[in-house]
Amino acid sequence: MKHLIIGNGIAGINAARAIREMDTSAAIFMVSDETFPPYSRPMISYVLEGSEPHEKLPLFAGNIYEDLDITPVLGHRVAHLDVKKKFVHLENGTDIDFQKLLIASGADARHIRVPGAELGNIFTMRTQKDVLDHLAAISLGIKNALVLGGGLVGFKAAHALLKRGIKVTMLITSAYPLAMQVDPTAGRMILKELQARGLSVKVGVSVSSFDGETRVKKACLDSGETLDCDLVIVGKGVDPSLGFIAENDIEIDYGILVDPYLCSSVSDIYAAGDAAESMDIARQKRWINAIWPEAAIQGRIAGYNMAGRKVACPGSLGRNVMRIFGLDVMTVGLANPDGADDLEIIQAGGEKAGVYRSLVFCRDILVGAVLVNQIEQGGILRAMIENRIPVRIPKAYLMSLHFDYSKLL
Amino acid sequence: MKQVIVNPEKCVGCMQCMLACAAAHATSESLFAAVHETPKPRPRVHVGAGLFNQGFPNRCRHCDPAPCQLACLAGAIFRDAAAHTVFINPDRCINCASCAMACPYGVLRFHEEAAAPPGKTVAVKCDNCDARVARGQIPACAEVCKTGALVYDEMTHAMNEKTRQVARTMSSDAAAQGLPDTVALYNTLKQATMKAGAAIRR
Ligand SMILES: Cc1cc2nc3c(=O)[nH]c(=O)nc-3n(C[C@H](O)[C@H](O)[C@H](O)COP(=O)(O)OP(=O)(O)OC[C@H]3O[C@@H](n4cnc5c(N)ncnc54)[C@H](O)[C@@H]3O)c2cc1C
Ligand code: SF4
Ligand code: SF4
Numbered sequence: 001m002k003h004l005i006i007g008n009g010i011a012g013i014n015a016a017r018a019i020r021e022m023d024t025s026a027a028i029f030m031v032s033d034e035t036f037p038p039y040s041r042p043m044i045s046y047v048l049e050g051s052e053p054h055e056k057l058p059l060f061a062g063n064i065y066e067d068l069d070i071t072p073v074l075g076h077r078v079a080h081l082d083v084k085k086k087f088v089h090l091e092n093g094t095d096i097d098f099q100k101l102l103i104a105s106g107a108d109a110r111h112i113r114v115p116g117a118e119l120g121n122i123f124t125m126r127t128q129k130d131v132l133d134h135l136a137a138i139s140l141g142i143k144n145a146l147v148l149g150g151g152l153v154g155f156k157a158a159h160a161l162l163k164r165g166i167k168v169t170m171l172i173t174s175a176y177p178l179a180m181q182v183d184p185t186a187g188r189m190i191l192k193e194l195q196a197r198g199l200s201v202k203v204g205v206s207v208s209s210f211d212g213e214t215r216v217k218k219a220c221l222d223s224g225e226t227l228d229c230d231l232v233i234v235g236k237g238v239d240p241s242l243g244f245i246a247e248n249d250i251e252i253d254y255g256i257l258v259d260p261y262l263c264s265s266v267s268d269i270y271a272a273g274d275a276a277e278s279m280d281i282a283r284q285k286r287w288i289n290a291i292w293p294e295a296a297i298q299g300r301i302a303g304y305n306m307a308g309r310k311v312a313c314p315g316s317l318g319r320n321v322m323r324i325f326g327l328d329v330m331t332v333g334l335a336n337p338d339g340a341d342d343l344e345i346i347q348a349g350g351e352k353a354g355v356y357r358s359l360v361f362c363r364d365i366l367v368g369a370v371l372v373n374q375i376e377q378g379g380i381l382r383a384m385i386e387n388r389i390p391v392r393i394p395k396a397y398l399m400s401l402h403f404d405y406s407k408l409l
Numbered sequence: 410m411k412q413v414i415v416n417p418e419k420c421v422g423c424m425q426c427m428l429a430c431a432a433a434h435a436t437s438e439s440l441f442a443a444v445h446e447t448p449k450p451r452p453r454v455h456v457g458a459g460l461f462n463q464g465f466p467n468r469c470r471h472c473d474p475a476p477c478q479l480a481c482l483a484g485a486i487f488r489d490a491a492a493h494t495v496f497i498n499p500d501r502c503i504n505c506a507s508c509a510m511a512c513p514y515g516v517l518r519f520h521e522e523a524a525a526p527p528g529k530t531v532a533v534k535c536d537n538c539d540a541r542v543a544r545g546q547i548p549a550c551a552e553v554c555k556t557g558a559l560v561y562d563e564m565t566h567a568m569n570e571k572t573r574q575v576a577r578t579m580s581s582d583a584a585a586q587g588l589p590d591t592v593a594l595y596n597t598l599k600q601a602t603m604k605a606g607a608a609i610r611r
Contacts, residue, residue, distance in 0.1 A: 014479075042482040046503050056501070059484035293480035293511060300479070321506045330510055376509050376518060379476075383513035 001026040003306055004088065004098035006078050006244075008032035009041065010292060011273030011299030012104035013064065018303025020068045026307065028070045029096055031088065033077040036128050038064055042292055044131040049160035054135075057128050078105070078244045083266050088244070100268050100306045103245075103256060104299060107238035107274040107290060112148060116210030122232040125157050137231055142166055146219055146229035148207065150177035152320065154235025159324060161233075162197045169200045169227060171207065178329075181320055183336040183358050186329060186370045189351050193327045238290060240275045253277050255288045260312040262302040270306055272298035279315040281386055282333030282367045289316040317386050321375065330378040333385045334360050334368030343367070348399045357399050364390040366398070410493055412564050413537065413551050415466055420456070420558035422464025426550035427452035433538055433549035436523045448521035453535045454550050454559075455516065466558055468550070469516045469535035471495045480511035485532070494537040499525035502532050 003019055005012045008030055016028050039057035046052040065072045073096065080089040087097040109124035111117065121137050123130055143166075147158045150172030158168045158177070170177065176187030177194065191201065205225070210232070211218040219227045240255045251257045251265035255277035262270050262278070273295035280287035294316045304311040319332040337343050337360055344363075349356040349372075359381070360368035365388050369381045381398065384391065391398065428440060435443035435450035443450045454468040471488075475495045478486040485501035486508060488494070497508075499522060509517040509532070517534050525531045538548035546552070551561035 040483050042505070043503060052503060056483075292482055293507065296479045319510055321510045323504065323506065328506065330506070332510070375506060377515035379508075379510050379512040379517075380515045382510050 001307075002097070002099045003028045003102070004096055004100070005030045005102045005104055006032070006088070007102075007104035007106055007241075007273070007275070008034060008038050008072070008074070009104060009106045009273060009295065010038075010059075011106070011275075011295040011302070012102065013038045013059070014296050014299030015102050015104060015270075015272060015303035015306065016068050016070050018300045019307045022304065022307035022309055028068065029073060029098070030065070030070050031073045031076065031078055031090065031096065033075065034127060034129075035074045039128055041126075044125065044128055045156040045160050047128075047131050048125070048134055048157070049163040051163075054128065054132065080246070081244050081249070083249045083269060086268070101270065102299075102302055102306060103242075103264070103269065103271040103275055104273050104295075104302075105241040105244075105275045106295075108241045109153070109234070109238055110236045112207065112234050112236060114207055114209050116212065116216070119210050119212045120215035121230060122210065122216050122234065124234050125153050126238070134231075134233070138164065138166070142231045144169065144227070144229045145231040145233065146171070146207075146227060147233050147235060149235035149237065150174065150201075151180060151235055151237055152178070153238075154233070155322070157233040157235055158194065158199055161231075162194065162199055165198075166231075167198055167200075169202065169229070170194075171202050171205055171221075173204060175203055177201070178322075179336070181318075181331045181335060182329065183370050185347065185350055185356055185358065186331070186372050189327060189356065189372055190324055190329060192351070193325050197325055238274065240288065242275060253286060257286065260315075261305045261310065262298055262313055263305065270302045272302040278313065281315040281317045281388065287316065287318070289318045291319065293319070314386070317382070319382060321378070328371075328373050328375045330369070330371040330375040332369045332378070332382045333366075335370045337368065346395055346399060359395065359398055361391070361395065364392065366391055410563070411547075411561050412471075412493060413468070413548050414560050414562055414564060415468065416558050416560065417465050418558075419556045420464035420466050421556055422456055422458065423556075424456045425553045425555070426454050426466055426559055427456055429549040429553035430454045430535075433541060434523065434536075446523070448523065450523065451518065451520055451533070453516075453518070453533060455518075464558070466550070466554075467514060467516055468559075469495065469512075470514060471535075471537065476511040476513065477508035477517070480507045482507045489539075492537065492539060492542075494539060495534075496536055496539075497532050497534060499529070499531040504530045504532065506532070508532050 005015055037058040040059055043057055047054050076090040076092045078088045079091045087095050089095050109126040123133055145161045145166050145168045147154050147170045155177045158170050161168045176191040205221045205223045207219045208222045209220045210216050216232055219229050255275055256264050256271035258271050258276045258278050262272050264271050274290040277286050277288045301311050301313045321330040344361045347358045355374055356372035358370040366384045371378050430452040431450040432440040432443045435446050437443055454466055457465050457467055471494050482505045483501050483503045485498045487496055517532050519530055519532055522533050547561040551559045
């Protein structure tokens with residue numbers, strides 16, 4: 001059997017591990033444009049803030065390709081996939097055929113397309129190379145940083161720069177950062193915490209152009225205002241890296257549509273991680289939950305299926321946990337539902353209490369949770385949301401700060 | 410292979426296991442000296458009160474596959490299959506709490522630790538007292554528990570399966586093991602909580 005995996009991120013690597021676990025003789029080819037050893041992508045923000053060195057990014061001590069007997073093909077992007085003849089064509093002209101393919105190509109950071117966007121010191125934040133570029137710029141001295149976007153990556157960039165003592169201005173569309181992840185109460189707590197550390201936030205404005213000679217010096221906003229900035233990090237979201245797939249070859253919505261076995265609409269072609277769109281357990285509709293634990297689990301399950309062991313994936317679940325200076329925030333599932341007709345939301349605590357809980361129920365099923373501080377037991381709530389176990393104990397018990405596993409027994 | 414087996418129905422909530430655990434993970438490995446240590450040694454087993462105030466010694470189940478391991482952002486969590494133990498490498502841990510969000514039992518804590526680099530907050534959980542076991546001792550919690558709620562014994566196949574199944578119902582990777590009958594387990598759990606709920610309302 002010849003397996004080909006596009007992408008050496010956690011989804012690709014875990015797939016290779018699962019295939020190897022099942023089949024010691026199969027050929028496994030892995031193509032990726034990133035030549036750096038497989039690494040922790042989320043950790044790049046820890047490198048940016050300076051709490052972890054760049055050398056610690058690789059996930060494995062030895063050579064994982066040798067250990068798993070993978071043939072790595074690195075430094076080249078897949079340019080085209082031929083689903084009928086079952087081969088991929090690389091940018092450097094080589095072709096690689098396959099019997100089973102996993103598309104674990106992840107996602108690429110969106111760039112900003114305004115005049116001046118090609119100036120120096122305007123970066124995205126997706127790869128270990130990106131963070132090396134940030135560090136090189138910072139080593140020359142940075143006074144004012146500008147972060148575009150208040151999503152997970154924008155927030156992580158701002159947080160890391162603030163930790164370095166750099167003044168940060170953040171341009172966001174909602175009233176508080178992480179609006180997709182948390183509810184307004186938690187959002188306000190996060191905003192306050194960041195502001196106390198020197199963050200300034202501008203809501204509802206965007207950059208219309210950048211100014212500078214070789215490096216960026218100013219950002220001109222659509223409000224007419226100009227901002228001095230010598231470093232810009234663009235956190236305007238990501239798009240699944242699927243440019244090598246011709247239209248209508250594989251069913252794609254936003255990501256590659258997969259069935260519970262992580263197989264795409266084409267047999268023998270699987271997808272996992274940030275590139276795959278699966279059923280969201282809390283929303284009960286298709287969604288890309290572009291997070292590390294999902295990519296890790298999906299990669300593993302896809303690998304088993306590719307190796308012939310039928311294993312179903314229960315669906316994906318959005319979740320995040322963040323330590324924001326003095327605040328710990330955990331959010332799971334439908335944390336901030338809009339148009340909540342048949343949903344019941346129970347809240348306790350808040351800014352004054354310094355602890356906050358919000359649980360979202362669909363009848364007796366827990367579908368979402370936001371926790372600020374005292375998050376250690378959050379995994380139990382995550383498991384309840386994921387398994388859709390009807391909650392029969394009084395809902396107030398789940399809100400209690402003393403809630404723990406024993407209450408479920 | 411002997412393991413710590415939890416019999417929650419026998420727990421009287423005396424919390425001796427917590428003290429013994431904290432002392433066992435202190436540099437001095439003595440309760441009296443441990444109280445003067447920095448960082449202050451803390452337990453990795455947590456006795457919680459159930460719905461009827463009954464005790465429940467909650468410790469890491471060393472799940473296989475371990476949800477915390479799959480979720481770890483830094484690759485800090487690994488399994489020693491021979492010891493049936495899931496370990497955290499404090500040098501690699503970045504204190505991101507992704508494991509706490511993954512653990513269906515809520516057994517992870519975050520603090521400074523004698524075995525971690527000084528001043529670094531890391532994820533901490535039960536290590537099955539690997540250092541003690543290597544010296545021929547048994548895990549501290551089981552040694553001190555006098556009621557049989559925590560015993561160090563051969564896991565029978567049936568018990569092993571029970572532990573694993575409960576773990577898997579709560580884990581996102583449940584399906585990955587081709588678990589046949591998670592539904593029955595959901596139902597057991599559901600009934601248990603239902604009964605508990607009814608008792609409270611009465
Ligand atoms: C700064 C930052 C912080 C984050 N923090 C968190 C967090 O705290 N918690 C969390 O859960 N998640 C976090 N994430 C998200 C998490 O990193 C991703 O969900 C996860 O890494 C996705 O893994 P993957 O294997 O699907 O894809 P990727 O890691 O993106 O790997 C895909 C690989 O495929 C390569 N590739 C793409 N297209 C091609 C092609 N055509 N040919 C060849 N190779 C190709 C890419 O270069 C890449 O190396 C963070 C992400 C970022 C950027
Ligand atoms: S998920 Fe929890 S109980 Fe299971 S191995 Fe990890 S820490 Fe232990
Ligand atoms: S806190 Fe440490 S052990 Fe837990 S997931 Fe993060 S890096 Fe891994």
